[in-house]
Amino acid sequence: MDVHELKISCQKCRLSELCLPYGLESEELDRLEHIVQRPAPLRRGEVLYRAGGSFHAIYAVRSGALKIFSGSEDGHEQILGFYLPGELLGLDGMDKDLHKCTAVALETSSVCTLPFNQLSVLCEKIPGLQKRLFRLIGREIGVEHELLLMMGQKDAEERLAIFLVTLAARFKRRGYSQSEFRLPMSRHDLANYLGLTPETVSRLFGRFRKNGLIETNRSLVKLLDMSRLVTLCAGPEDAGRLAAVMN
Amino acid sequence: MDVHELKISCQKCRLSELCLPYGLESEELDRLEHIVQRPAPLRRGEVLYRAGGSFHAIYAVRSGALKIFSGSEDGHEQILGFYLPGELLGLDGMDKDLHKCTAVALETSSVCTLPFNQLSVLCEKIPGLQKRLFRLIGREIGVEHELLLMMGQKDAEERLAIFLVTLAARFKRRGYSQSEFRLPMSRHDLANYLGLTPETVSRLFGRFRKNGLIETNRSLVKLLDMSRLVTLCAGPEDAGRLAAVMN
DNA sequence: GGACATTGTTGATCCAGATCAGCAACCGTT
DNA sequence: AACGGTTGCTGATCTGGATCAACAATGTCC
Known part of the structure; x- marks a missing residue:
């Protein structure tokens, strides 16, 4: 008590x-x-x-x-x-x-x-x-x-993009910044959740960083280019469905 | 009416x-x-x-x-x-x-x-x-x-084995034969559901057939060796959890 | 503050399953 | 029974991400 x-x-x-x-x-x-x-x-x-x-x-x-x-x-x-x-x-x-x-x-x-x-x-x-x-x-x-749709249809890059975009949306709804947040889970857990290995996730973070999409510092993530990130979610083509998630 | x-x-x-x-x-x-x-x-x-x-x-x-x-x-x-x-x-x-x-x-x-x-x-x-x-x-x-566990952790062979074993159990509960049944879905749909391609599913059916695990004729499937099939569900190791599904 | 475990990053290689391609079996239609 | 259309099978090749391996960065415990 x-x-x-x-x-x-x-x-x-x-x-x-x-x-x-x-x-x-x-x-x-x-x-x-x-x-x-x-x-x-x-x-x-x-x-x-x-x-x-x-x-x-x-x-x-x-x-x-x-x-x-x-x-x-x-x-x-x-x-x-x-x-x-x-x-x-x-x-x-x-x-x-x-x-x-x-x-x-x-x-x-x-x-x-x-x-x-x-x-x-x-x-x-x-x-x-x-x-x-x-x-x-x-x-x-x-x-x-x-x-399940992600696991069945999306490649590694799309998975991480989807994850970041939907997580950003969830933070936003809770009143936190949607563009800068701390990932509460380890790389290992994140990789497991996405059906990937930690190595692949790490490389993807690296690629996203190199392309100016995000900045990372340990568990801190900053989304620099949300619209390009949303585009990545559905592969090169249609970015429609995911846009809805962002409200 | x-x-x-x-x-x-x-x-x-x-x-x-x-x-x-x-x-x-x-x-x-x-x-x-x-x-x-x-x-x-x-x-x-x-x-x-x-x-x-x-x-x-x-x-x-x-x-x-x-x-x-x-x-x-x-x-x-x-x-x-x-x-x-x-x-x-x-x-x-x-x-x-x-x-x-x-x-x-x-x-x-x-x-x-x-x-x-x-x-x-x-x-x-x-x-x-x-x-x-x-x-x-x-x-x-x-x-x-x-x-989700299947999509994240199981390889193609395990997925098909799990699918057949659990489908058999579902038929059994409905009073049908658990060892001989017709697959209501096309190979294409089955492959999609399992996160695989139709080619891979077809090859797996072939391998299972060759190893004496099943017989197939178009959409008809006959499970010849349920226990070995259950073993395949969890990979080489533990066959415990899936056994429960079979009742 | 230094030793050691844990976690994350990066590079080199490998392989399960995708992709591409051709073919066989079966379908309903005329 | 000849037909195009669909569905399933099988073989050859390719590739994305896994695996293996080393190392760097961080944290934790004396």
Whole structure:
């Protein structure tokens, strides 16, 4: 029980319009607030939930960043997503009440815990909440579809360009700079997520740097030419679809 | 309005335990039944919904098979999934009330249409239905995670083995032979789904045939050595995780 | 502040699967 | 049954990114 617990609430949370509470009435927010738990922050490398562990809650990121990954521990794991403040994770456990992937903090991170049974009950009583949850689930599925499209159709250069452009958009929506940010994940994790090797990612950063598209300094990235970067996302041809992502 | 409409019901549907109705009381089933629409069957190649079209329902496959795909029409499309009887599709539209991918029948197929607004309302009133829907959504996300793992970590041989083994399991659950079945999709679609080219898939079929793992005749496939096939799924090493899929 | 592990970069080589190309089997149509 | 059109098979070649290897930069722990 710390002071943070007392001060933080969905009502005041500046992420609420990205997160589950969006669109709820004040009274409804109160009821949601009532089931939210706010455990102590995770430090870099700490596990939020583990593959095979029982599923009892979904989580909203409040600060920091997390990754989820699945797969054999023998180094053949696959990173399935990175989660930023305002994003929901843990949905994969809904199937069998077991998590099928592991969630780990990439840096010091706070999450809000939404016990799933209570959340379900609340969804029955608050149609707006159910609707919002469905939307966020739909978004999650859509993001995964984009990722599959990338893995199946895009070459290495396109993948990194897409990653940078969509990450920039996500930072922008959260009120951060879209042109200058810190990558919360290692090169290794980034490469794994993109279905590439760290060496390839490193070379691509080098090429983008040489071509004046970006500047990098360790985990800091500065996007110098967003429009050219967007063009790269779809290969030489059509740059239409991705432009939409940028709003 | 045809005779089929009168005779078919969730109550009698032998797929109901795979599908949304599973676990519902008879009275609850009645209410679900009440919102289900059963449009005329789709013929091969016909579109169930189209990317960019408005989302107003999710669909349960009653017979046949469908594929969904996203991406630019310029031949860079990516097939995201194949759907068999008892499976739900259309969830990707929940985000923005717009479908982001296109669903097409691979062969003559019947679907049950579940208007989403009505389904949502019903979920508020029937907790068991909401719970079931969440489970099926969780399964969908889990399947996509498996697919991403495959795209990121598996080589061509492993991919085809995984595909055959999991497809066999899906047929088995539906009461069909798990060792002998017809592939509803073309080699082109299969290759695209697996992130490969038709040539590579064809060569793999050839190799599997030569090694006595399968027999093929056009779209007919016979699995001759399931255990060896399962072994191939995880590469030379651990065959543990995939074995679970087979039940 | 120095030793050592970890992470990232760069260069040289290799290979799984793509690409290109030709052909065979099957389709529905007249 | 002759036909173009589609789909699948197989062989030859090419290439993007993996792999192997060395090294540089950074961080961490005494």
